[in-house]
Structure formats: C-alpha cells, structure tokens
Amino acid sequence: MSLRDYFADTRPLQVPAYKRLWVANIATVIGAQLTVVAVPAQIYSITDSSAYVGLTGLFGLVPLVIFGLYGGSIADSFDKRKVLVVSTAGMILSAAAFWALSAMGNTNVWWLLLTFSLQQAFFAVNQPTRTAVFRSILPIDLLPAGASLNMMLMQAGAIVGPLIAGALIPFIGYSWLYFLDAVLLLPTLGAVLALPALPPKGEKQRAGFRSVLDGLTYLRGQPVLLVAMLLDLIAMTFGMPRALYPEIAAENFGEHDQGGVMLALLYSSMAAGAVLGGLLSGWISRVVRQGLAVMVCIILWGAFVVAAGVGVLMSPGAVTFWAWLVIIMLVFGGAADMFSASLRTAILQQSAAEHVQGRIQGVYIVVVVGGPRLADVLHGWAAAPLGVGWATLSGGALVIIGTLLCAVFVPSFTRYRRPPVTEVSHEGS
Structure with a gap:
C-alpha cells in the first residue's frame, strides 16, 4: 500500500447521488448539533433544574426506539426516496416549530420537550432509511468506505456544532x-429530492407491527448480524465512561469549578479520535476478513479504555502526564471505535437481504442509541463502590472479555469475509 492508501477512501464521492447527500449533510450535521445544544440549554434557562434537562433523554429515547423499529418497516414498504423526503421535511418543520416557540417567548418547558420528541421521531424514521439507501446507490465494495466517510462527517459535526452553538447563544x-x-436542513432536502426512485425490492411488505416482527424473525436467524449488533452493545455499554467525566475532571484532574478545559477535552476526545480515524480509514475498503477486523478493533477499543482507567487511577488530583494520557487513550479509543463501527455498518448492509435493510437498520439505531445510555447508568452506579478509575478500567476489561466470548461462541462472525463484488448499483447517478 502507498501512503495515499492509508487516507480516507473517497471513491464513494465519485457516485453522484452519494456525493450530493454527503456534501449536503455537512451543513445539516452542524445545524442538528445547534439544536442538540440549544434544547437542554434553553430548558435549563427556563427551569434552573438539571432534572428537567434530564427529561430530554427520556423524551428523545422513547420515540427513537419506537420509530426506529417502525421507521425501518416504513423504509422497506415504500419508496425510500419518498420516505426521506417526508422525514426530512418533518425535521425542518420541527426546527421551525422550535424557532416559533422561542420567538414567541414560550416559557413552557413541556412544549419544548414535546417538540423535541416529535423531531426525534422524524429522525428515527430518516436515519435507518438513509443508511439503507446506501446499499442501493453504492457498489458493494464501496460500502465500508461510504460508512467511514459518513461517520467521519457526523463526528466532525459533533465537535464543530457545539462550539458554534456555545459561541452564538449569547449573541443571537x-x-x-x-x-x-x-x-441548514434545506441542502439535504434538495439532495434527497435529486435521488432516483428507490422502490422496495422483492415481495412488497405492508408497514406495521407484523412487518416489524417479520424483520426481527429474519434477524434471529442471522447470527452474523446479531453478533455485529451485540458487539456494539458490548463496546458501548461497558466501554463508554462519559458519565464519569465530570467527577474525573473535578477529583482526578483538579478542576473543581464547573466546566474547564480538561472536562471539554474529555467530552470531545472520542469524537476527535473518530475524525482522525476517518481521515486514516483508507485501509478499511481493502479488508477482506471483516469479522476478524471488527473483533480486533473492539479489543483495541477496550484496551485503550483500560489504559485510560490506569491514567485516572494514577492522576494525583492535578493536570499531569497521567491526565494527558487519559485524553490520548480516549482519542485512540475513538479511532478504534470508528473503524469497528464502519466495518459493522458495512457488514449489516452487505449481509442483510435488501428487502429488510430498513428494518435491520432500524434495530441497529435502537442498539446504537441504547448502548451509551445503558453505559451512563452502569458507570454511574459503579463509580460509588469502585471509584471512577476502577469503573473505567473494569469497563474496558469487560469489553475485551465480552468480545473474546463472542469469538468463541459464534466463530462464524470471526470467519466472516467481505462478499465478492458481483453487483454494481446503477441507481446512484
């Protein structure tokens, strides 16, 4: 491999439909992060209560779970282009509703929470449909690269968007x-409108509870798909110590005031690592033994979290070498997680039949959303008896153990290879 081969594989951007969606999403991702910051900040400004702010988790999670599953059924039952048009328009109207409420001086927090819930419902339909569309517009050998580029963009937005929001709130x-x-959602709506028709493949399904059950039944008979999702749960549930960051910053790094540079670095470290990983993801498209590669990347993720836990344990209550070690290990961990997530997404897109792509991606959205929230509960609970250092270290060790157990009990996943390139889509023009 030449040096160029190690950098991000940009060949998916040569597919016009993918390029339009990806370029438009640059603005959309930043815009979405503005709302991610604005909603909890505005709720706190109205109520002075972190408990009300915490309700955003509940009002966001419930529609994501319900409509993530049901949205996948919709994506498999209707023209995916039409589903994307409607759900994108719904997100635009939700953002406009937030604007109208605020412009009219609304101080009722429940209106904000209900609007947030509505926005998340549209997002939950949009996201699995959007991911399923990649299977239709990209050649199968470019799916890993397409997933990497998409994830890199999302993580970059998670860094830039909150910085812009924090700077703009005092002024506008x-x-x-x-x-x-x-x-900023309008460019994505334009890119979606430019897509070709993407009708459902195979026997037409009727959206609804029965369709969701059929998708789950299909998934139950696919051990490779199940393990891909289980590995995501293992990595995020045990290896995501973000609930411990405030205590780590205060007690181990000496930032006793609210906020601070180290706290900001803790929260942005994994996203920064994911962006770095995206820039260096050229090798992902060339991986043939994708199952084994996922296992290795998740074990590395767990090892970096273990090393971060050691750094926390060794930190003397001030910003020293050990504090910077924690940040660096979390950056490396974010890169490893980005690699594994890109490969897992490609495996889901490659291995699931096209007529169930939407429902499989819907289930995956629930897994992706649920894992970090379970991690918040488990790490918060473990911090009291174990301390933040041992809670972090133990979580990383459980990631490694859980991954090795999956390798032992489901060897078919470790043996999984990228399918041969036997089809090239012509719908991405």
Whole structure:
C-alpha cells in the first residue's frame, strides 16, 4: 500500500447521488448539533433544574426506539426516496416549530420537550432509511468506505456544532439557532429530492407491527448480524465512561469549578479520535476478513479504555502526564471505535437481504442509541463502590472479555469475509 492508501477512501464521492447527500449533510450535521445544544440549554434557562434537562433523554429515547423499529418497516414498504423526503421535511418543520416557540417567548418547558420528541421521531424514521439507501446507490465494495466517510462527517459535526452553538447563544439567542437548523436542513432536502426512485425490492411488505416482527424473525436467524449488533452493545455499554467525566475532571484532574478545559477535552476526545480515524480509514475498503477486523478493533477499543482507567487511577488530583494520557487513550479509543463501527455498518448492509435493510437498520439505531445510555447508568452506579478509575478500567476489561466470548461462541462472525463484488448499483447517478 502507498501512503495515499492509508487516507480516507473517497471513491464513494465519485457516485453522484452519494456525493450530493454527503456534501449536503455537512451543513445539516452542524445545524442538528445547534439544536442538540440549544434544547437542554434553553430548558435549563427556563427551569434552573438539571432534572428537567434530564427529561430530554427520556423524551428523545422513547420515540427513537419506537420509530426506529417502525421507521425501518416504513423504509422497506415504500419508496425510500419518498420516505426521506417526508422525514426530512418533518425535521425542518420541527426546527421551525422550535424557532416559533422561542420567538414567541414560550416559557413552557413541556412544549419544548414535546417538540423535541416529535423531531426525534422524524429522525428515527430518516436515519435507518438513509443508511439503507446506501446499499442501493453504492457498489458493494464501496460500502465500508461510504460508512467511514459518513461517520467521519457526523463526528466532525459533533465537535464543530457545539462550539458554534456555545459561541452564538449569547449573541443571537436560542430562536435563531433553531432557525439556522431549519435552513441548514434545506441542502439535504434538495439532495434527497435529486435521488432516483428507490422502490422496495422483492415481495412488497405492508408497514406495521407484523412487518416489524417479520424483520426481527429474519434477524434471529442471522447470527452474523446479531453478533455485529451485540458487539456494539458490548463496546458501548461497558466501554463508554462519559458519565464519569465530570467527577474525573473535578477529583482526578483538579478542576473543581464547573466546566474547564480538561472536562471539554474529555467530552470531545472520542469524537476527535473518530475524525482522525476517518481521515486514516483508507485501509478499511481493502479488508477482506471483516469479522476478524471488527473483533480486533473492539479489543483495541477496550484496551485503550483500560489504559485510560490506569491514567485516572494514577492522576494525583492535578493536570499531569497521567491526565494527558487519559485524553490520548480516549482519542485512540475513538479511532478504534470508528473503524469497528464502519466495518459493522458495512457488514449489516452487505449481509442483510435488501428487502429488510430498513428494518435491520432500524434495530441497529435502537442498539446504537441504547448502548451509551445503558453505559451512563452502569458507570454511574459503579463509580460509588469502585471509584471512577476502577469503573473505567473494569469497563474496558469487560469489553475485551465480552468480545473474546463472542469469538468463541459464534466463530462464524470471526470467519466472516467481505462478499465478492458481483453487483454494481446503477441507481446512484
């Protein structure tokens, strides 16, 4: 491999439909992050209560779970282009509703929470449909590279968006952040409208509870797909110590005031690692033994989290070498997680039959959303008896153990290879 081969594989951007979606999403991802910051900040400004802010988790998670599953059924039952048009328009209207409420001086937190819940419902339909579309518009050998580019963009937005929001709130207020979110969704709507028709493949399904059950029944008979999702749960549930960051920053790094540079670095470290990993993801498209590669990447993720836990244990209550070691290990961990997630996404897109792509991606959205929230509960609970250092270290060790157990009990996943390139889509023009 030449040096160029180690950098991000940009061949998916040569497919016009993918390129339009990806370029438009640059603005959309930043706009979405403006709302991610604005909603909890505005709720706190109205209530002065972190408990009300915490309700955003509940009001966001419930529609994501329900409509993530049902949205996958919709994606498999209707023209995916039409589903994307409607759900994208719904997200624009939700952002406009936030803007209208704020512009009118609304101080009722429940209106904000209900609007947030509505927005997340549209997002839950949009996201699995969007991911399923990649199977239709990209050649199968470019699916890993397409997933990597998409994840790199999402993680970059997770860094840039909150910085912009934090800088703009004192100057333009919440209402104009919501207005910007609505405007920045328009390029994605245009890219979606430019897609070709993407009708359902195979026997036409009827959206509904029965369709969801059929998708789950299909998934139950696919051990490779099940393990791909289980590995995501293992990696995120045990290896995501973000609930411990405030205590680590205060007690181990000496930042006793609210906020601080080290706290900001802790929260942004994994996203920064994911962006770095995306820039160096050229090798992913060339991986043939994708199952084994996923296992190795997740074990590395667990090892980096273990090393971060050691750094926390060794930190003397001030910013020293050990504090910087924690940040560096989390950056490396973010890169390893990005590699494994890109490969897992490609495996799901390659291995699931096209007529169930939407439902499989819907289930995966629930897994992706649920894992970090379970991690918050488990790490928060473990911190009291174990301390934040041992809770972090133990979580990383459990990631490694869980991954090795999957390798032992489901060897078919470890043996999984990228399918031969026997089809090239012509729908991406």
